[in-house]
Amino acid sequence: VNNQQEYYTKDAANLQVKDGYLQITALKSPNYNNSGWDYTSARINTQDKFSFTYGKVVIRAKIPGDDGTWPALWLLGSNIGAVGWPACGEIDLMEEGTVTGFENILSSLHWGKDAMQSRIVNGSTTGFHEYSMDWRSDHIAFYYDGTLLYSQANNANMPFNQKFFLIFNVAVGGNMGGTTINLGSGSTMYVDYVRVYN
Numbered sequence: 001v002n003n004q005q006e007y008y009t010k011d012a013a014n015l016q017v018k019d020g021y022l023q024i025t026a027l028k029s030p031n032y033n034n035s036g037w038d039y040t041s042a043r044i045n046t047q048d049k050f051s052f053t054y055g056k057v058v059i060r061a062k063i064p065g066d067d068g069t070w071p072a073l074w075l076l077g078s079n080i081g082a083v084g085w086p087a088c089g090e091i092d093l094m095e096e097g098t099v100t101g102f103e104n105i106l107s108s109l110h111w112g113k114d115a116m117q118s119r120i121v122n123g124s125t126t127g128f129h130e131y132s133m134d135w136r137s138d139h140i141a142f143y144y145d146g147t148l149l150y151s152q153a154n155n156a157n158m159p160f161n162q163k164f165f166l167i168f169n170v171a172v173g174g175n176m177g178g179t180t181i182n183l184g185s186g187s188t189m190y191v192d193y194v195r196v197y198n
Contacts, residue, residue, distance in 0.1 A: 001174075002171075002174045002175045002176075003173065003174045003175055004070070004171045004172060004173055004174035004177065005037070005038065005039050005068075005172045005173035005174065005177070005181065006026060006037065006039045006040060006041040006170075006171055006172040006173070007029070007032050007035055007037035007039065007040050007041075008040070008041060008042055008043045008169070009032075009040050009041075009042060010042070011040065011042075013025065013027060013040070013186075014026075014027065014040050014041055014042040015042035015044075020192070021190040021191060021192055022044070022168075022190070022191040023188050023189070023190055023191075024041065024042045024043075024044070024071075024168060024169065024170045024188065024189045024191075025041070025042070025170070025186045025187065025188040025189075026039060026040070026041040026064070026066075026069055026170045026171075026172050026183055026186065026187045026188075027039065027040050027041070027183060027186050027187075028181075028183050039172040039173070039181070039183070041169065041170045041171065041172055042169065042170070043167060043168070043169035044166070044167065044168040044169065045165070045166075045167050046165045046166045046167070047076070047078070047080075047165045048165075049165070050165060050166065051078045051163040051164060051165040052163060052164065052196055052198060053161065053162060053163050053164070054135050054136055054137065054198065055135055055196055055197050055198040056132065056133070056134050056135070056195075056196070056197040057093065057132060057133045057135070057166075057194070057195070057196050057197075058130055058131075058132040058193075058194075058195040058197075059073050059093065059094075059130070059131045059132070059191065059193070059194050059195075060128055060129070060130050060131075060191070060192040060193050061073065061094075061128065061129070061131065061189060061190060061191045061192065062125075062127060062128045062129070062189070062190040062192075063094075063096060063124065063125055063189050064125060064170060064187040064188055064189055065096075065102040065103075065124075065125030065126075066182060066183050066184060066187040067098050067178070067180045067181060067182040067183075068098055068172055068173055068177050068178060068179075068180060068181030068182060068183060068187075069097070069098065069170055069171070069172060069177055069183070069187045070095065070096070070097040070098070070170070070171035070172070070173075070174055070176040070177035071094075071095065071096060071097075071169070071170045071171075071189045072092065072094065072095035072167070072168070072169055072170075072171065073092075073093045073094045073095075073131055073166075073167075073168050074090065074091060074092045074093055074094075074095065074166075074167050074168075075090070075091040075093065075164040075165060075166055075167065076088060076089070076090055076091075076164060076165060076167060077089040077090070077159050077162055077163070077164055078162065078163040078164060078165055079162060079163075085110075086110045086111050086112050087111070087112065087159065088159060089109070089110070089111045089158070089159030089160050089162075089164070090108075090109065090110040090111070091109055091133070091135075091140065091160070091164060092106065092107055092108040092109070092110075092116075093107060093131050093132075093133050093142065094106070094107060094131040094144075095107075095108075095176065096124065096125075096176075097171075097174075097175075097176030097177050097178065098176070098177055098178040098180065099175065099176045099177065099178045100118065100176055101120075102124065102125050103120055103121055103122060103123070103124045103125065104118050104119070104120050104121075105118060105119050105120075105121050105124060105131075105144055105149065106118040107133075107142035107149050107150065109140065109152055109160065111158055111159050111160070115152045117142070117149055117150035119144070119149050119150075121144055121145075124144075128190070128192060129144060129145050130143075130144070130145050130146065131143070131144060132146075135154075135160070136154065137154060137161060138153065138154055138155070139151050139152065139153055139154050140152050140154055140160060166194070168189070168191060170187065170188075170189050
């Protein structure tokens with residue numbers, strides 16, 4: 001999707017828990033398994049495993065900043081199979097990419113309309129940071145290390161009043177990853193913890 005260049009795998013080289021961290025690694029993998037895809041990565045998806053409505057989400061992660069990467073921590077409405085996208089709603093807690101510029105945190109909502117806000121932050125790709133969201137029936141607020149990025153009003157006419165599930169991934173290329181790709185020996189997103197409070 002979105003012109004991305006990666007092939008998602010369950011290989012340990014792309015996805016593992018090591019040294020206390022969930023590690024999602026994008027790699028250059030020429031013609032992976034004769035698939036025609038030259039890059040591999042992984043995507044964690046909690047659909048049909050864990051979903052929730054409203055609450056506070058706190059994720060501590062260190063994201064990659066290599067050319068061509070597009071790391072994201074996001075959510076989709078659990079009814080996507082019935083109503084499709086974007087009617088199901090999408091919540092992007094955090095995404096960054098080569099095209100938008102690293103250290104430019106983007107948080108957004110999609111539901112047929114787009115509401116998004118980005119902010120330049122120093123050191124987002126050089127250390128661990130907390131990405132959090134306060135999701136209520138009347139608003140959704142996004143935070144970076146406890147500092148408010150922005151808040152969007154929520155109401156009954158929007159799809160953000162139902163169950164959503166979590167997705168974590170490191171895409172390669174695409175609309176936000178761009179066409180210049182340099183992953184070196186691998187480009188890894190480290191996730192320390194995910195906390196959901198209702």
